[in-house]
Amino acid sequence: MENGSSLDASGGPEHSVSLLNCIDLSSPDIHNSVSLLKQACLDSGFFYVINHGISQEFMDEVFNQSKRFFDLPVSEKMKLLRNKKHRGYTPVFDEHLDPANQIHGDFKEGYYIGVEVPENDPDWHKPFYGPNVWPTAVYCNGTCFMNFINLFELLSVSKIFCLDGGKLWRNITARHYAEEIDGRVLLVTHEVAKAVARIVALALNLEIDYFDRQEMLGKPIATLRLLHYEGRISDPVKGIFGAGAHSDFGFITLLATDDNYGLQICKDKDAKPQQWEFVAPLKGAFIVNLADMLERWSNCTFRSTLHRVLGNGQERYSIAYFVDPSHDCLVECLPTCQSQENPPK
Ligand SMILES: O=C(O)CCC(=O)C(=O)O
Ligand SMILES: [Fe+2]
Secondary structure (H helix, E strand, C coil): CCECCCECCCCCECCCECCCCEEECCCCCHHHHHHHHHHHHHHCCEEEEECCCCCHHHHHHHHHHHHHHHHCCHHHHHCCECCCCCCEEECCCCCCCCCCCCCCCCCEEEEEEECCCCCCCCCCCCCCCCCCCCCCCCEECCEECHHHHHHHHHHCCCCCCEEECCEEECCCCCHHHCEEECCEEECHHHHHHHHHHHHHHHHCCCCCCHHHCHHHHHCCEEEEEEEEECCCECECCCCECCEEEECCCCCEEEEEECCCCCEEEECCCCCCCCECEECCCCCCCEEEEECHHHHHHCCCCCCCCEEEECCECCCEEEEEEEEECCCCCCCCCCHHHCCCCCCCC
8 A cells, every 4th residue: 555545533644644844824934934835836846824814713713614505406506517717616536636546536516706897897808717606595494504605605705806907806816715804805815825826926036015016916817726636535546535546736725624634635645655744733724835836837846736636524624725926927947047057837
């Protein structure tokens, strides 16, 4: 059996757990944060982010609502089936991340929410922008799911606005993380992503606001995905996974998880046998991973690492926030990542 591939009966890891660096976003010691982040980006491309400003109560509420959504009958969820703009529900087995090593698709269901722009916005026709799909009032076993809908509405449409070039740009991606603090409306998750991106910029010897520009994370393609893993047991030898091995393809991903182990990383995809290490859940933290675009941008110095999810028989919930730059962003080798000896790959 490959290393690090099973969970013990208590759901804890039987094998190695990766010791990831932890970036404290509230720390005044930016040099230390940059150094920790850089080390993580060179080593595994995975790290934790803590003290990011989003309260635990809020995160708990988001997970509650996610659970309520996935508890709906499949027939109701299927009414929200993912559309061509990649919005909505994806059933179990829909995604097949590692066909070479999986006998069937992932044991997970998901729900995609993305950036929404008004129909008269010139960007409306672009992929990954456009209307989301939302559940309507649903009665199930006598329970009305109106509250669920109200919460979505409360957290989102009515509250989350972002001024973009003078136009009102409704950013739905931050719905589930939105909070009002001191009367200010914050696009909280995206703010966390931008805070991380500033430290990434410093770690790459760029100006701190390099990724803040409009054509980069100023008007991002960003997708929030609720995920629910069925309580099945994975078997890597038989090719059964919660989520097959993959790397994310964008800029960075912020991941919130419940308390269950499941996520694994493989730092060297070419090793034989591959070594898989668990990433321990960390209450209140985001697990951040770099994705393929940033690996390329950094001339392959920063790592976009292979990861997967194993089921241990317990249900597991996670929420991923995938952050990509704007459609207008030209991704080419960063000026600080190339030299005569190290030309763009
Ligand atoms: O659920 C997880 O822990 C990981 C999810 C993931 O890697 C993905 O959706 O890209
Ligand atoms: Fe992923």
